Amino acid sequence: xxxxxxxxxxLVMGMTNKKSLKCEQHMGHRAMYWxxxxxxxxxxxxxxxxxxxxxxxxxxxSRFSPExxxxxxxxxxxHALQPEDSALYLCASSQETVLSGELFFGEGxxxxxx
Amino acid sequence: GENxxxxxxxxxxxxxxxxxxxxxxxxxxSNYFPWYKQELGKRPQLIIDIRSNVGEKxxxxxxxTLNKTAKHFSxxxTETQPEDSAVYFCAAxxxxxxxxxxxxxxxxxTHLIIQP
Numbered sequence: 001x002x003x004x005x006x007x008x009x010x011l012v013m014g015m016t017n018k019k020s021l022k023c024e025q026h027m028g029h030r031a032m033y034w035x036x037x038x039x040x041x042x043x044x045x046x047x048x049x050x051x052x053x054x055x056x057x058x059x060x061x062s063r064f065s066p067e068x069x070x071x072x073x074x075x076x077x078x079h080a081l082q083p084e085d086s087a088l089y090l091c092a093s094s095q096e097t098v099l100s101g102e103l104f105f106g107e108g109x110x111x112x113x114x
Numbered sequence: 115g116e117n118x119x120x121x122x123x124x125x126x127x128x129x130x131x132x133x134x135x136x137x138x139x140x141x142x143x144s145n146y147f148p149w150y151k152q153e154l155g156k157r158p159q160l161i162i163d164i165r166s167n168v169g170e171k172x173x174x175x176x177x178x179t180l181n182k183t184a185k186h187f188s189x190x191x192t193e194t195q196p197e198d199s200a201v202y203f204c205a206a207x208x209x210x211x212x213x214x215x216x217x218x219x220x221x222x223x224t225h226l227i228i229q230p
Contacts, residue, residue, distance in 0.1 A: 042203050042220035043158065090157065103148070103218060105157040 006091050006106035014114050015081060021109045023074040023091030032074040033103070034066060035090040043090055043105075049074060050096075081113045116141040118206050120221025128229050133194055135224045137204035138186040146207040147180060147187045148218070153200045161202075162189070191226075199228045 004025045013019050023032065031050050035043035047066040048056035054066065063085075065077040074091055088108040095102075117140040127133045139147075148163035164171045164178045164187065171178050175194075180187040191198055205218040 040201075040223070040225075042223050043218075044220075045218070102160045102163070103150075105159070107157050 004091055004093055004104050004106035006089075006109050008109055009107065010110050010112075012112045012114065013078065013081065015083075017081075018077070018079045020078065021076040021089055021091075021111075023076075023106055024072055025093045025104070026072055027093065027095075027104065028071075029093035029095050029104070030071060031094045031096060032068065033092040033094075034074070034076050035092060035105075037088040037090055037108070047076075078111070081111075083113050086111055086113045116144055116206055116219040118204060118219050118221040120204050120224055122224060123222065124225045124227070126227040126229055127194055129194055129196060131194055133189075133191045133198070133226055135189045135202055135204070135226070136186060137188070137206075137221050138184075139206040139219075140185070141206070142182075142185065144206040147178070148205050149178060149189050150203045150205065150220075151200045152203065152223075158203060194226075194228050196228050196230065199226060201225050 004023060007022045011019060033048050034046040036046055037043045045058050046060045047054060049068040052068045052071055063080050067075040067077060088110050090108045091106040092103045118137055120137045125133055145166035149161050150158040151161045152158040162171060162173050162176050162178050164180050166182055169180055175192045177190040178187060189202060201223045203223045204221040207218055
């Protein structure tokens with residue numbers, strides 16, 4: 001299984017809602033990532049988990065809250081988002097760290113904030 | 115932090131011709147340089163990567179070259195085909211920070227259009 005699975009594929013939420021994005025991989029990878037991608041732009045790193053510990057938080061607003069319940073799962077909790085947060089949120093994983101090889105991306109969760 | 119510049123932003127070539135996309139990076143400690151292809155509405159997928167201990171790597175119609183002194187690397191696609199049409203992102207990895215995992219810094223992307 002070389003898949004990174006993300007749910008939901010599409011999400012529409014109001015600015016007062018609380019929702020979560022979920023990501024799962026069963027490749028035994030020990031590093032997992034959240035990226036944000038706007039249309040026609042490159043992915044922007046948000047968070048990195050290494051061995052289930054948050055190792056990098058790229059100055060992301062606190063309305064985004066990551067969680068890594070175990071080595072296969074990664075969540076992104078969303079609360080009080082702004083319309084400018086509308087984007088494609090990509091989850092990715094790699095065997096150890098990026099330096100060791102390929103970053104496997106999920107298909108993404110397309111978020112619209114009204 | 116790392117900064118990756120990518121050129122051109124759009125590249126249109128005739129089917130069968132070659133395409134070259136260039137990137138420069140700022141952090142001399144970066145040592146891993148992958149290229150990702152993202153078709154419309156799809157996830158980015160790795161097509162080729164190179165590490166700083168080699169100068170060139172080839173995989174069928176795709177090759178990547180790296181010049182560490184000048185801090186630039188390039189993607190070469192020969193005998194282009196319609197299915198090569200996509201956005202291509204170069205990327206560079208920073209050194210490990212504090213022993214933890216790291217992420218990639220991406221270039222802004224090149225929209226490659228293959229004209230039939």
